Amino acid sequence: MTQALPARRGIHWYWLCQLAGWGSVVLFNLSFVFMSRPGAAITAVCVGGGCAGIALSHQWRRVLLRRRAASRPLAWPALALGILVLASAQTAAMWALFLVFQPFGQPHGLAWLPNAMIFWVGTFLAWTIFYHAVQAVRRARQAEAAALRLALAAKEAELRALIYQDADAAARMIDQLADLMRYALQSGHAQTVPLAAELAAVRAYLAIEQIRFEERLRVATEIEAGLEGVTVPPMALQTLVENAVKYGVETSAAGSEIRIRAWRTAGAAHIEVANTGALAEPGGSTQVGLANARKRLALALGEQAALELRADAGWVRATLSLPEAVRCAY
DSSP states (O other), X not given: OOOXXXXXXXXXXXXXXXXXXXXXXXXXXXXXXXXXXXXXXXXXXXXXXHHHHHHHHHHHHHHHHHHHHTTOOOOHHHHHHHHHHHHXXXXXXXHXXXXXXXXXXXXXXXXXXXXXXXXXXXXHHHHHHHHHHHHHHHHHHHXXXXXXXXXXXXHHHHHHHHHTTOHHHHHHHHHHHHHHHHHHHHHTTOSOEEHHHHHHHHHHHHHHHHHHHGGGEEXXXXXXXXXXXXXXXXXXXXXXXXXXXXXXXXXOTTOEEEEEEEEEETTEEEEEEEEXXXXXXXXXXXXXXXXXXXXXHHHHHOTTOEEEEEEETTEEEEEEXXXXXXXXXX
């Protein structure tokens, strides 16, 4: 049976990112912009500015969500105008805070205005780009989950036909389908999952495919001890294995061997899915899927994580390289 995923912690990642991001802005202002005039008044101004930034960006998020829900996302000109409005409102809020707390005495003149607008335009631009990047990755994950549900529906149709031919094989497939569906539902709420859970889902998927392809599908695994807790984005390894089946087994009358191997080097873990065959044509669906997988990998685990696809002596090898320091607690 599929290994249960760790319980989901009650963390609202949006608010955690909001506090971390705007907290960094507050610290930047205190440490670099106003470092020559420390004190309670300037601290109050900077903290108040951070609170204003949180409030404004949260309202901006609500606008973006409403437009997305209505299938009318903002075009670039509207986004640029929105960022300019946000920067103007933030600049006005900071001016009001300077008037109230007067850390440098009574404010006068507008020489500071261009630099302030440039700073806040840059801040809200960075916020908007990061927000859209996170949403794009989330939609990609949802699309992958939807594709998996469709694939499972197709497997269910095959199962119905199999029931009349081999009741024992059908019963085994039902168990594996249940495991795979349970994993898909659980992992959809997680940013990363332990390798052990992902491998269990992969084994369930391959067990189903072996009923389908019989001797045409041959599987070998070699997992180095101690790597079970290394984290991967959910469905990352599953996607690589599905590609190996699609382009290695389905396209060959003789079938294909699929090898799954995991090992460690200094500070990193490597997971490889290999199948006999050749690389798909450039620009094909595999390449597009890999490009999306690389984006998800970088967002979930950082730039140290990588995904490489190469052909090697009659084998196609997809290799995930992950920072081993990122681990899941069991």
